[in-house]
Amino acid sequence: MNRYQVQRLGFVLLTLIALVVVVPIVLVVGVIVARGLKAINIEFLIAMPRDGMRAGGIFPAIVGTLLLTLGTALAAIPIGVGGAIYLAEYARDTWLTRAIRLAILNLAGIPSVVYGLFGLGLFVLFLRLGTSILAGSLTLAVMTLPIIISTAEEALRAVPSEFRLVSASLGGTRWQGIRHIVFPQALPGIITGVLLGLLRAAGETAPILFTVAAFFLPHLPRSLFDQTMALPYHLYVISTQVPGMPHEIQYGTALVLLMLVLSINIVATSIRSYFRRRRQW
């Protein structure tokens, strides 16, 4: 076999490997969509669970997940974007800045269940928030922080330095330049980063296990200090903890969660590509 035949064989092999990667992904999404669609109707989306969750809808879990995601956004966006502005616009390359970067990398790598332990220790017990939407949102917010900081920093750094120079040359202070010039230019990229962080929060189960998630609640939460059901935890519960669960409801729940997360994903990536095409630098 000469080296050109080796090359041709190699290319075939790589194509096969790419198929091994792609086919299961298509299969997972395809199976869940195909089987889940049978369960989904208006009642499934807006009714309370009945009959030990074996019938009715998953409304409280959907509301719970939306509330938790909103809470996460409120807590994580100001801290994350502020941190990114510091790193992109103010920080110089010192050992302290390197320590911040290491901390961000490390935060991104901490297992989700360890975030759950941290949330339990700090928010639920030490700050006495109890197992509550507040405690769960804050836990998820800390977990999303590294994603938001690093993507927002990247978006800010992508703005050419000429923008800052022109602002300064017109007598603007550093903060005015950031607020009126750099930040608006970086905003689409920042929104993409925030959405990518939130989609991770919406799909996570382990951090909410001991901080907010309720096995079953027949009503909607009434305050920030209530427990709530949530889609990921609900899927876990009905696929492992409830005997005699109809497969349809399991697949329906999986589909709703998957669609929620994938649609945030699509919105995030289309914002990015839309503004990338339209920007003038």
Place this chain on the structure above:
Amino acid sequence: MRRAEFAIEALIKVLGFSAIGFVLLIFVFLLREGLPVFAQVPLSNLFGTRWYPTFGLFGTLPLILGSLLVTVTAILMALPLGVATAVFVREMAPTWAREVLKPAIEVLAGIPSVVLGFFGMTIVAPLVRQVLGAPTGLTAFTGALILAYMSLPTIVSVAEDALDAVPKSYRDAGLAMGATQWQTIWRVVVPAARSGIVTAVMLGMGRAIGETMAVMMVTGNAARMPLTPDSLFRPVRTMTATIAAEMGEVARGSVHYHALFGVGIILFVLTFLINLAAASTMFKQKRRGGLR
């Protein structure tokens, strides 16, 4: 005006350091709740081979080995797949293939772990049982298979960046010496991207060892020492699954409660070390000149 600006800039500086603050806070609270177990339970018990909290046995060894078995197997599967995919995407895929592969991998990265766990339970585990003829499909192997796919997006994207960072002149030189594209890829480009690929593997490993829900749902959760050769095809229990499964039912402040936080400390330290190693290879690879 000036004063407001000063306040804002001071606030931003504080927020800039928040990441360090949170890492410290997490570590402090893990220690606060986890350290008591080292006083309550003798070390020989803590690092023993049996985890039966109801009988006061808190041996973490089967959990640590369980995590390692699943993680290492997952990486052994994901490494060749991930590097080959990155090479395919970066070096030779036609545009249409790239436009299928990249979004597919992004979708995979976005699928919640509980959904993959559910899929693993209902579709993959029965398949594994049939193929192996085993009594159960909930095995370490099933977990590793799911984990391999979960760590693929990390490995592919970091390895792709590493290949991207290899200067174009390296490729030109390889081709100019009369090597085929295939030879250039494997003898010049991939070796030049080596340290980035190591980073990719380590980040993937960090992701895999900390993965909780999917692993808990498909590995069967039997806390046994995975020392026999067939352990890969038998149920196993990881550190993450132990915490997630047991913390809900444990009394606050009990020995068992502190022991679970102790397992959390082990996990935190392990992932910290893995990420530190990944970071050091990452900082190393930044120094290299040449045309892109």
